[in-house]
Amino acid sequence: MSPKNVYLECFGCQMNAFDTEVLESILESEGFGILQDPSEADAILVNTCSVRENAERRAIGRLNDLSRYKGTVLAVCGCMAQRLGDRLFELVPALDIVAGPDNYAALPSAISAAISGEGRKVLVEKDGSVTYRLRSVSGSSPSRYLSVTRGCENYCSYCIVPYVRGSFRSKEAGGVIEDIGLLKASGAKEVTLLGQNVMAYRSGDCGFVDLLGRILEETDIERIRFLTTHPRDVDDGIFTLMAETDRVCPHMHLPFQAGSDRILSMMNRGYTRSGYLDIIDRARALRPDIALTTDVIVGFPGETEDDFEETLDIVERVRFDSAFTFKYSQREGTKAAGLEDDVPVEVKKSRLDNLNAAIRRIRMEIMAARIGSVEEILLDARVKKGEYQFLKGRTLHFRNVLVESENRKPGDTVSVVLKELSKFTFIGEEITGR
Ligand code: 5AD
Numbered sequence: 001m002s003p004k005n006v007y008l009e010c011f012g013c014q015m016n017a018f019d020t021e022v023l024e025s026i027l028e029s030e031g032f033g034i035l036q037d038p039s040e041a042d043a044i045l046v047n048t049c050s051v052r053e054n055a056e057r058r059a060i061g062r063l064n065d066l067s068r069y070k071g072t073v074l075a076v077c078g079c080m081a082q083r084l085g086d087r088l089f090e091l092v093p094a095l096d097i098v099a100g101p102d103n104y105a106a107l108p109s110a111i112s113a114a115i116s117g118e119g120r121k122v123l124v125e126k127d128g129s130v131t132y133r134l135r136s137v138s139g140s141s142p143s144r145y146l147s148v149t150r151g152c153e154n155y156c157s158y159c160i161v162p163y164v165r166g167s168f169r170s171k172e173a174g175g176v177i178e179d180i181g182l183l184k185a186s187g188a189k190e191v192t193l194l195g196q197n198v199m200a201y202r203s204g205d206c207g208f209v210d211l212l213g214r215i216l217e218e219t220d221i222e223r224i225r226f227l228t229t230h231p232r233d234v235d236d237g238i239f240t241l242m243a244e245t246d247r248v249c250p251h252m253h254l255p256f257q258a259g260s261d262r263i264l265s266m267m268n269r270g271y272t273r274s275g276y277l278d279i280i281d282r283a284r285a286l287r288p289d290i291a292l293t294t295d296v297i298v299g300f301p302g303e304t305e306d307d308f309e310e311t312l313d314i315v316e317r318v319r320f321d322s323a324f325t326f327k328y329s330q331r332e333g334t335k336a337a338g339l340e341d342d343v344p345v346e347v348k349k350s351r352l353d354n355l356n357a358a359i360r361r362i363r364m365e366i367m368a369a370r371i372g373s374v375e376e377i378l379l380d381a382r383v384k385k386g387e388y389q390f391l392k393g394r395t396l397h398f399r400n401v402l403v404e405s406e407n408r409k410p411g412d413t414v415s416v417v418l419k420e421l422s423k424f425t426f427i428g429e430e431i432t433g434r
Pocket residue numbers: 051052158159160255257295296297326327328329330331
């Protein structure tokens with residue numbers, strides 16, 4: 001029998017991007033080929049997100065769009081698959097397989113069965129022990145993701161994740177070290193440790209900061225990053241590590257979501273605005289140049305103009321490098337779905353515009369202040385801009401830089417002087433003679 005080929009597409013967060021790599025490696029190890037073009041594929045697999053209604057609407061649109069490849073097996077996985085289960089067959093009539101995040105090991109056989117004409121299948125049983133160790137590695141980028149925790153039990157009142165991603169679990173520390181070894185062997189210079197709530201990591205006696213200590217000691221990976229952190233779980237030991245070594249990059253993504261204590265409490269976030277600001281103070285006391293990024297929601301039920309002003313106030317005080325900002329989207333089954341979604345859509349939109357304007361202004365100020373400085377850049381890709389070829393990379397603080405260089409390649413770390421800005425990307429020049 002000739003080998004079967006699968007085409008994959010991914011929506012959603014970094015965790016989904018990592019899961020898509022896991023899916024590729026599971027499929028390849030079971031003899032499937034991975035294609036970049038859906039028209040030749042025996043099966044199409046779309047990894048989806050449920051976090052906002054819009055994310056689901058787009059994924060359903062795309063699935064129906066991909067249904068035009070008649071005779072091809074169509075499968076959906078990820079958070080929307082878990083949330084909607086067999087309800088998806090009504091929304092996407094051409095669909096054959098629905099598989100939730102704990103069921104990826106079963107996908108190759110489900111896809112084979114569907115290719116040979118067996119009927120529809122729904123795989124959405126939850127299994128709180130699944131952590132997905134890497135089997136093999138197909139990517140070659142210098143900058144890679146690795147999930148170290150999965151699931152979430154925080155139950156923020158607006159959030160669907162605990163319902164679709166299941167119970168919180170951590171990958172065993174020795175397994176993390178081995179996975180980093182595999183990534184390193186395929187060219188990784190930088191690993192971003194992933195989890196919906198990564199600082200809550202715990203495997204036996206080993207907490208998140210201990211895990212980083214082990215990675216620093218037992219691997220020679222150049223740079224370590226991590227995503228996403230909940231303020232409730234922040235361990236100041238992380239800032240001590242950042243102060244000791246640049247291998248733990250001085251950047252933290254710390255969602256604050258809302259600036260008023262009243263809304264934070266309704267969101268069940270488990271901290272106050274002053275508690276959040278204290279964390280930032282402690283971080284900056286130990287690593288003054290730390291770059292901070294965040295997530296913010298506007299228009300949560302009952303949010304007043306005064307509440308929103310407090311959100312803007314946090315932005316002005318902390319001065320984030322950048323932020324992901326969202327209009328509140330009611331999700332069926334969450335605690336907040338019991339509250340009236342009473343902030344009119346045009347008010348949500350204007351608050352979002354105001355918030356984004358403040359974030360952009362501060363971001364520009366932070367970046368402009370770096371012009372003329374010399375920074376270590378890890379190059380991660382080649383890009384073409386007009387007729388020019390550049391190498392793209394990141395500073396330790398996760399800021400984008402383009403460098404013109406003929407004799408460098410992705411994976412190299414170079415010293416660069418930041419010359420100018422093109423929107424929110426630095427144009428840098430390598431310092432030669434090193
Ligand atoms: N509506 C709007 N934004 C949401 N997020 C999570 N749930 C919702 C929702 N129901 C945002 C949060 C989270 C990010 C991944 O998505 O800011 O940190």
